[in-house]
Amino acid sequence: MATINLSANEKKLLRQMYWRSFTLYSSVTPAKQGASGYEYAMLPFINQFYEDAEDKKLAMVRQMSYFNTNLAMAPFVMGITASMEKENAAKSNFNADSINAIKTSLMGPLAGIGDSIFWGVLKAIAAGVAIGLAKSGNFLAPIIFLLIFNIPVQVVRWYGGRLGYTLGSTYISKLYENGLINILTKAASIVGLIMVGAMTSNMVIFKVKWNMMMAGKTILKTQPVLDEIFKGLIPLAITLGCFYLLKKKNISINYLIFGIIILGIVVSLLGIA
Template sequence: MSKLTNVTKDEKKMLRKMFWRAFTLYTAVTPAKQGASGFCYSMMPFIDHFYKKDPEKKKEALVRHMAYFNTTIPLSTFIMGIAASMEKQNSKNKDFDANSINAIKSSLMGPLAGIGDSFFWGVLRVIAAGIAVSMGSTGNILAPIVFLLIFNIPTILVRYYGTFLGYTLGSTYIERVYQSGLIHILTKAAGIVGLIMVGGMSSQMVKFQTKISMSMQGASVLKLQNMLDQIFVGIVPLLLTLLCFYLLNKKVSINYLIFGVIGLSILLSVLQIA
């Protein structure tokens, strides 16, 4: 382990704390933040250590890690390790761009979620279930235990070593990238990737299909949805998303927006508009 991580004894201790705290990642999920509170809680050993002499920076770090976070659980600790190494650099280097920490987190969430979900949920879980079902069909009472072991042992090992690997890679390469000036390019690229991810999620998750139509002599002569699609496919979901974004910038509470969208959806459904 020491050859793999090449970190101090205190840092190893903090990484182990981070690993155990990471099990709380999605214990307090909200639509606006997802696993942000769990991520922040996992980062606290490093935040308390690196910023113990600077309460203001500590506060900024806590706020920083309450930003939206959502990725596949087994690979989440890898991102935590990288974020911890960047917090270390931020505490040592006055010129370090703290905004790059969340930019890197955002850029890694999507790709790692795709990889992790495909392997752990799409492959490993299916294999574990296949073996367990085969055993269960013969009446073997160990079938559920075998399923849990086959799925969870590799998952926990990836989470544990991913914590150390992320921190090691961050400590080794982040400083070099920063000194070379590539961090600014990387931050901008990460921001673009993050915006693409948000745009993709919005187009897939925000739906609107109106039922309004006009008929003459039993034949349909006008379908409002077809007209809207001819103007711009998905124009209503786009406008709704932009409206919510505008209201968020105006400091409108996310809870008001959530209940407002739910209420609007119910009203449109009751009136047979959508």
């Protein structure tokens, strides 16, 4: 793997990013998740790479896009994002849309990997060791649990950010030189859309309870019929409707949230869902 020598200033920026990344989920909103924490971690790079105030503004808006991944894997994505912001600041023909495309495509798969390794495996191992010590009366059990779990997480966070920045700095320029960046951006956008579609299927739930009755007997179950037509049809329609209102009609996300809550209460009281 090709590597680059990081300057003293870049190492300083990466250290700042590491410490700031702890605030990733300190201010979470349904619409943005960890976006504000992500932008906070990116600010040292933005202030360093961009001299024009308008360019800084655009970069800050760009980094406020939706972001949600495993906390241990986040610095790796941040490192790649920082290297792409550096390229964008240096090259007038850089496709700025590729930055969020790459970020979106990475956060889903890395969330699955990070959750499986750190929450599914490492936490269970740490808990098993700590419980064994606790049963024997060892007062160090909770400390051992925290050490076993947190040391690997912090190692991955520290070196992941540097690895992401190095990979980005090494390969993004080559992709531009070879004309492959547009292909990468399109592929990343497709992966991102797949991830968003999977999230919609898993997180937006609307099961119709109303069935067609005749003489006190159910003659048609609505939900199975809808599933045969298109599985997840109503959740998809609700999601696309919210997207339309948000993007085309400029409806506030807060109004949409309250609207969905009210809709859920109404259909529940009516026995529809």
